[in-house]
Amino acid sequence: MNSEQARCVTHRFDLLVLGSGPAGSAAAITAARAGLSVALIDKAAFPRDKLCGGLITGRTVRYMDGIFGLPVLPHLFRPSTRFRLTYQGRVIGRDDDAPALQMTMRRDFDAELHARAQAAGVTVFAPVRVTSIDTEAPGLMLSDGRTLSGRVLIGADGANSAVARALFGRAYDPAEIGFGLEVELDRAEMPDDDTTEVDLGAALWGYGWVFPKHGSVTLGVGGGHAQNPDMKAHFRAYLTQHAPHIAPDRVKCKGAFLPFGAYRKTPGRGAVLLAGDAAGLVDPITGEGIAWAMKSGEFAGQAAAEAIRQDRPAMEAYMARLGYIHREMAAARRIRTLIYAPIIRRHFPRVVERNPSMTRSYLRLLSGQIDYADLGSRVLWRTARRFVTAMLPRGR
Numbered sequence: 001m002n003s004e005q006a007r008c009v010t011h012r013f014d015l016l017v018l019g020s021g022p023a024g025s026a027a028a029i030t031a032a033r034a035g036l037s038v039a040l041i042d043k044a045a046f047p048r049d050k051l052c053g054g055l056i057t058g059r060t061v062r063y064m065d066g067i068f069g070l071p072v073l074p075h076l077f078r079p080s081t082r083f084r085l086t087y088q089g090r091v092i093g094r095d096d097d098a099p100a101l102q103m104t105m106r107r108d109f110d111a112e113l114h115a116r117a118q119a120a121g122v123t124v125f126a127p128v129r130v131t132s133i134d135t136e137a138p139g140l141m142l143s144d145g146r147t148l149s150g151r152v153l154i155g156a157d158g159a160n161s162a163v164a165r166a167l168f169g170r171a172y173d174p175a176e177i178g179f180g181l182e183v184e185l186d187r188a189e190m191p192d193d194d195t196t197e198v199d200l201g202a203a204l205w206g207y208g209w210v211f212p213k214h215g216s217v218t219l220g221v222g223g224g225h226a227q228n229p230d231m232k233a234h235f236r237a238y239l240t241q242h243a244p245h246i247a248p249d250r251v252k253c254k255g256a257f258l259p260f261g262a263y264r265k266t267p268g269r270g271a272v273l274l275a276g277d278a279a280g281l282v283d284p285i286t287g288e289g290i291a292w293a294m295k296s297g298e299f300a301g302q303a304a305a306e307a308i309r310q311d312r313p314a315m316e317a318y319m320a321r322l323g324y325i326h327r328e329m330a331a332a333r334r335i336r337t338l339i340y341a342p343i344i345r346r347h348f349p350r351v352v353e354r355n356p357s358m359t360r361s362y363l364r365l366l367s368g369q370i371d372y373a374d375l376g377s378r379v380l381w382r383t384a385r386r387f388v389t390a391m392l393p394r395g396r
């Protein structure tokens, strides 16, 4: 066989996973451990950069241990136990003994997950470009002429998913998508900033963040794309507030879309499943996406194994598992509609300032100690009452 013929050969696998972020690597390692032959395809060679705050919640820690057997290695993570909640620079809540949040660089973190999937027996195709996607067969054609076929295909290829586009015509709804801008600042630029900060007034339907890492500090602003047509202006203002000595034009910020809670109720069709950002699984309030990418990836990998074993549609097996994640997304979306309503937003800083338990609840959500389901209707009613009280004219 000459090299031209070798290129035209179809490589057959049980499962094809497109994209090796947290979702794809989780799907691949889960399916390989269940005995499937798995191809993991990415356009990038690892390690590769990924724009992200790199905040690793307690939920993510649990999933990375359960799925990858990855502990909190000190060289990959920096713990942060000091937290402040601000509103346009004004401190409205703080906790100097907060539940630990871990900070990581996605370049190193994703490379570790990718390596663990590969060590589990997954066949890696990277870096490689996919030129066409067959969602019926299913199969992928690579730019070097090779064809990959599988019994199941998982699209874990991020917010602008090519698999989602092949299935549904577009990867996301422009009216619902979120957008974030970030810069990685040298620690010398912000020497005192060892506290994790979330500023709920830095952007509409979103927030600003300062996340301290080992060698740098990540500063960013993100929120609804439609609600913040000039996100760059929000970014500049937030940067100036924290580092007035840095001219905003001097830093090179980068931007990326994130599906801020705009999850797909049916993420896939037949033998094609979407996981992680491709399925829209980002918390609409906290912006947490890594945990949900891993968990949905694990569910998709399990669903592929079950579907092949039982000869049934993979989507059926996947939907049976996704309920918990979808309930969390739906609950967060309902709360978001309430707290981002303009009338509530106006009173937000004062109400949160007067009620430290609200900062604690936010922090426990952010750190993954509680779910939205745990907040329960009692807490939500109490919160609503506090806002109504704050809105009443003084003296009543």
Ligand SMILES: Cc1cc2nc3c(=O)[nH]c(=O)nc-3n(C[C@H](O)[C@H](O)[C@H](O)COP(=O)(O)OP(=O)(O)OC[C@H]3O[C@@H](n4cnc5c(N)ncnc54)[C@H](O)[C@@H]3O)c2cc1C
Binding pocket: 018, 019, 020, 021, 022, 023, 024, 041, 042, 043, 044, 050, 051, 052, 053, 054, 055, 056, 057, 128, 129, 130, 156, 157, 158, 159, 161, 162, 179, 180, 181, 182, 220, 222, 256, 257, 258, 275, 276, 277, 278, 281, 282, 287, 288, 289, 290, 291, 293
């Ligand atoms: C500015 C910003 C800040 C964020 N901060 C946080 C945070 O602090 N904490 C948190 O939990 N979440 C955060 N998120 C969300 C988080 O980054 C995502 O939810 C998470 O990365 C989703 O993982 P994934 O595996 O689905 O997709 P990704 O991590 O995007 O991985 C997709 C992979 O697919 C590959 N790929 C894409 N297209 C193709 C193609 N056509 N062919 C081959 N390969 C392809 C890419 O190279 C990549 O490796 C943030 C997002 C943004 C934009």
